[in-house]
Amino acid sequence: MSDIKIRAKLEGDETTVKCLMSHPMENGMRKDSKTEQVIPAHFIQEVVCKVKGTVVMKSAWSGGVSKNPYLSFKFRGGAVGDEIEIAWTDNKGESQSQTAQIS
Structure with missing residues (x-):
C-alpha cells in the first residue's frame, strides 16, 4: 500500500532531504461518489x-x-554516506519506514 522515496544531498554544510510518501490521506469528511458513504479518516499523524x-x-x-x-527539509550535521531514515505513523496505527544514504 505505502512506499517512501527519499533523496538526500549534502550541499556545503546543509543536507537537503526530499521524500515522497504514498498514502491515501483521507480526512474523514469526503463521501464516496458511488455509495454516498463517508470515507473514514486515514492520514499520517507523525x-x-x-x-x-x-x-x-x-x-x-x-x-x-x-x-x-511530498516533504522537503534541510538540516545541518549530515555527511556523505550517512544513513537517513524517514518513518511515519498514521491514525490507524499503521507505519512505514525507509532508509537511504546521503549523497
Whole structure:
C-alpha cells in the first residue's frame, strides 16, 4: 500500500532531504461518489527523520495534508554516506519506514 522515496544531498554544510510518501490521506469528511458513504479518516499523524539514530526532524500532521504527500527539509550535521531514515505513523496505527544514504 505505502512506499517512501527519499533523496538526500549534502550541499556545503546543509543536507537537503526530499521524500515522497504514498498514502491515501483521507480526512474523514469526503463521501464516496458511488455509495454516498463517508470515507473514514486515514492520514499520517507523525513523520520522523533520523540520521545515525539521532532525530533531525519530527512533524505532526493531520487530515489536511493531500494524498501522497511530498516533504522537503534541510538540516545541518549530515555527511556523505550517512544513513537517513524517514518513518511515519498514521491514525490507524499503521507505519512505514525507509532508509537511504546521503549523497
